[in-house]
Amino acid sequence: MGTKLEEATEIDAGGHPVVLGPNALRVLDRHLLAWAPSSVFVLGDENTLRHCLPELLGTVANLRSAETIAIAAGESSKSLPVCQRIWEHLAAHAADRGALIVALGGGVVTDVAGFIAATYKRGVRCVLVPTSLLGMVDAAIGGKTGIDLGGVKNTVGAFHDPLGVYVHVPFLKSLGKRELLNGVAEMIKHGLVQDASHYEAIRQASLHDLDALEPLIASSAAIKSAVVKDDPRESGARKLLNFGHTIGHGLEAFSWEGQQRNLQHGEAVAIGMVCEAWLSWRAGLLDRESNDLIAAHLRSLYKPFRLHGSEHHRVIELMRNDKKNHGGEFRFTLLTGIGSARVDVPVTAAQVHEALEHYRLLVKE
Ligand SMILES: NC(=O)c1ccc[n+]([C@@H]2O[C@H](COP(=O)([O-])OP(=O)(O)OC[C@H]3O[C@@H](n4cnc5c(N)ncnc54)[C@H](O)[C@@H]3O)[C@@H](O)[C@H]2O)c1
CATH class of the missing domain: 1.20.1090.10 (Dehydroquinate synthase-like - alpha domain)
Known part of the structure; x- marks a missing residue:
């Protein structure tokens, strides 16, 4: 295809690879073809869907027919009611065990998407595309997923490795300074x-x-x-x-x-x-x-x-x-x-x- 896909580095995180570099999203596009999911759902919050989704879809052609699921930005989305809404959405769209969830967001979105993938139909595949600095260096790596309960963080969750974590640094252009320092x-x-x-x-x-x-x-x-x-x-x-x-x-x-x-x-x-x-x-x-x-x-x-x-x-x-x-x-x-x-x-x-x-x-x- 002419693109230098070698301009992506793959790091082994044990249960999953972390793909970084200028071509990380093109590598994701190629992998999507190979995985051939029965349906694809992109989960993001209001900020990441506005700032990052256009660029994701611009590069990853195999995501263009995906369904989009939006959650509110912030920690309060790591909750059971939000998960119930997503499980119901997946069921209403007849998502089966061949479905793939693509998380596009910071640690909140990747934690929720991972938990949904760990639990829906006893487990479906997921891919994490972190958009915050904290997500890129920490939250998206390692297969830990979870939501909060009664004000206590990460009370309910599961270990569920994604198929891969794809790090595209230019997504950080729209991230606020305070959020950036959070990751630093x-x-x-x-x-x-x-x-x-x-x-x-x-x-x-x-x-x-x-x-x-x-x-x-x-x-x-x-x-x-x-x-x-x-x-x-x-x-x-x-x-x-x-x-x-x-x-x-x-x-x-x-x-x-x-x-x-x-x-x-x-x-x-x-x-x-x-x-x-x-x-x-x-x-x-x-x-x-x-x-x-x-x-x-x-x-x-x-x-x-x-x-x-x-x-x-x-x-x-x-x-x-x-x-x-x-x-x-x-x-x-x-x-x-x-x-x-x-x-x-x-x-x-x-x-x-x-x-x-x-x-x-x-x-x-
Ligand atoms: N699973 C793990 O191993 C692990 C590890 C560390 C942290 N975490 C979890 O991660 C969460 C914190 O992650 P976070 O700091 O990324 O928070 P976050 O997901 O809430 O993102 C912070 C804010 O930045 C916005 N944002 C994200 N990317 C953006 C972009 N590119 N442009 C504009 N806005 C953008 C989000 O909408 C949100 O408002 C916590 O819930 C924490 O428990 C999980």
Whole structure:
């Protein structure tokens, strides 16, 4: 066909490939022909259907006769009523076990589409086309799907690998700056726990330049893929990816309770990484210079979150609800250097309190 399809890279994430590069969508077009689904449904939210669907259909001719299913943008779509509506839509269109679901969106859309694919008719095939940075480097990779229940995230779900994840970086052109930084936090984490040169490249890069971002997205997707390939059912090695998330989750939940600004996931993880790098230093695992560099870098990218000393106990209480903690003790993934980490380090509530106090004083300056 004349197009250089080799201009796409395939990364092995264990249960599925991640296809990246200028021709990722053309590769998807070719794969669709080979899979020969009985029917195809493209699931997106109002933003991704407006900003990304025209380009998807412009390149992937084999999707032009697909049915489109729209859900509302935002976390509230990861719900049972939304799933019921999609299951009913599929049934009304006589979708059988040969059907294919194509997710076009951020982590919300890929989580919902994956869950629908895992459950409809006891499982149909799906393909994920992430359109947010967080989706490209994290949410779409690894086969975890799920929806929320009673305000608790990802309570109901399944592992269901897609046939493939197709990453087309130009989709990020329409993504807002705050959303972009949300994904950058996970990329920084990938570098910090696994690859010092990746971290340094992110620190030096102009993050709003998509050409500069593209190779960094490929490196981050490769790090996430390697980790999930090692630990497909989340029994051990994936804990490496928890760095910044133990305190981050507590802060995220806390910010949604109070009067002040709500933190996005990546913003909370960025603060979590400042606190947890400091805990790593206090535990004698990380040198002071690296801790200071990480804190200064994260503070240059993310706005400060004002905490009162009296609020630390509530953040710690919310951390206790986190599924990652066992009994009364916290188990952290801490840094042993820039580019390496240790999982399951025991940390007391008093030490978490100190780390939050450290952050509070840092942003008060
Ligand atoms: N399954 C997993 O392994 C995994 C991992 C991490 C996160 N997640 C889940 O991912 C979700 C968060 O993902 P997210 O940050 O991508 O959120 P999201 O899907 O809500 O997307 C963020 C916002 O950006 C918009 N958007 C997406 N792509 C766009 C584009 N190209 N142009 C314009 N607007 C665009 C969306 O409409 C939405 O308003 C959470 O529900 C989280 O639980 C899942």
